[in-house]
Amino acid sequence: MSHTKEVTKQAVVRSRVIDHQIGHDRDRQQREVQLLILGGAASGKSTFIKQLRIHYGDGFPLQERQRLKCDLVDNIIDAFHTVLHNISELGLNLTNSNIQDTIGKLSQQFPTQNDQTYFKPGHTSMDANLGQSPLIGRARPVISDIPPQFLELWKDQGFQHAFKLREKFVQPLTETEIHFLERFEEISSANYIPSVQDLLHVRKPTVGVQEHTFKVKEFLFRVIDVAGQKSQRKKWIHFFEGVTAVIFFVPLSGFNELLEEDFTINKLHDSLDLFNDVTHNKYLLRVDFILFLNKHDLFLQKLENGHSIRTAFPEYTGEDAVESSIKYIRNKFF
Numbered sequence: 001m002s003h004t005k006e007v008t009k010q011a012v013v014r015s016r017v018i019d020h021q022i023g024h025d026r027d028r029q030q031r032e033v034q035l036l037i038l039g040g041a042a043s044g045k046s047t048f049i050k051q052l053r054i055h056y057g058d059g060f061p062l063q064e065r066q067r068l069k070c071d072l073v074d075n076i077i078d079a080f081h082t083v084l085h086n087i088s089e090l091g092l093n094l095t096n097s098n099i100q101d102t103i104g105k106l107s108q109q110f111p112t113q114n115d116q117t118y119f120k121p122g123h124t125s126m127d128a129n130l131g132q133s134p135l136i137g138r139a140r141p142v143i144s145d146i147p148p149q150f151l152e153l154w155k156d157q158g159f160q161h162a163f164k165l166r167e168k169f170v171q172p173l174t175e176t177e178i179h180f181l182e183r184f185e186e187i188s189s190a191n192y193i194p195s196v197q198d199l200l201h202v203r204k205p206t207v208g209v210q211e212h213t214f215k216v217k218e219f220l221f222r223v224i225d226v227a228g229q230k231s232q233r234k235k236w237i238h239f240f241e242g243v244t245a246v247i248f249f250v251p252l253s254g255f256n257e258l259l260e261e262d263f264t265i266n267k268l269h270d271s272l273d274l275f276n277d278v279t280h281n282k283y284l285l286r287v288d289f290i291l292f293l294n295k296h297d298l299f300l301q302k303l304e305n306g307h308s309i310r311t312a313f314p315e316y317t318g319e320d321a322v323e324s325s326i327k328y329i330r331n332k333f334f
Contacts, residue, residue, distance in 0.1 A: 039249030
């Protein structure tokens with residue numbers, strides 16, 4: 001009889017422990033928010049997560065900023081390729097006629113890294129030098145210091161003249177590339193350490209899935225960032241389960257830009273199609289959506305320079321003012 005009572009007591013204790021654990025897990029789940037970050041490539045998703053890390057994480061300590069300098073240098077090399085490509089496209093010339101050999105060597109050592117690279121017939125030797133290395137898939141060496149040959153090229157008056165004409169570029173520079181080229185001499189100095197603001201400008205496409213956690217008061221935010229390239233979007237469905245909300249990023253400044261992976265598709269048109277697809281996905285019908293109209297500063301700058309959202313929406317009849325233009329774009333999503 002006493003044995004039976006002992007077994008009963010043990011069962012009660014186990015039951016209470018289990019109930020306590022269930023209650024603890026329930027409380028933890030109620031304080032956990034899972035956010036899925038969606039949007040096209042270069043819409044600002046990763047920059048948003050960097051800002052979360054600055055405000056609610058470790059803020060990028062010195063050692064990590066030093067380690068990430070190689071990504072900044074990579075963006076600068078891309079910028080040089082873009083300027084040189086446009087020098088050829090616009091019929092411009094470099095001042096130093098002997099610098100061609102330097103360009104060829106740099107292009108072999110640091111080839112372009114576009115998703116799709118090809119040589120067009122009739123291109124000059126400069127264009128060939130700017131193409132991807134003949135060794136398809138060859139990766140650039142990872143470096144954290146800018147080679148002196150790039151400084152030599154930067155000081156060429158023809159290169160400087162082309163950079164000033166960047167508004168006319170056939171293949172435009174990204175805002176990241178412009179930011180770093182404007183500060184190129186400072187960045188290329190010895191022992192330069194990227195600032196937190198530099199890291200916000202660094203562009204490095206998200207590869208696969210990245211999960212970040214941030215503690216804000218009593219809540220734990222689990223933020224999931226997935227690659228935005230068109231070829232990666234079919235994989236998104238694997239991360240729809242258990243999502244509290246989706247934050248969908250739209251680059252306002254993309255109204256006159258094309259996708260890097262498909263030069264026939266306007267960035268805003270792509271965002272509209274993508275938003276329609278995910279909001280009608282059966283796994284997300286009960287999930288809240290937050291529409292994040294991003295890159296407002298670049299959007300404003302473009303309107304001030306005389307551009308209009310009619311580039312993407314010819315039917316637009318309103319004024320080329322900021323508020324009316326944003327309102328029209330926002331209404332396109334709802």
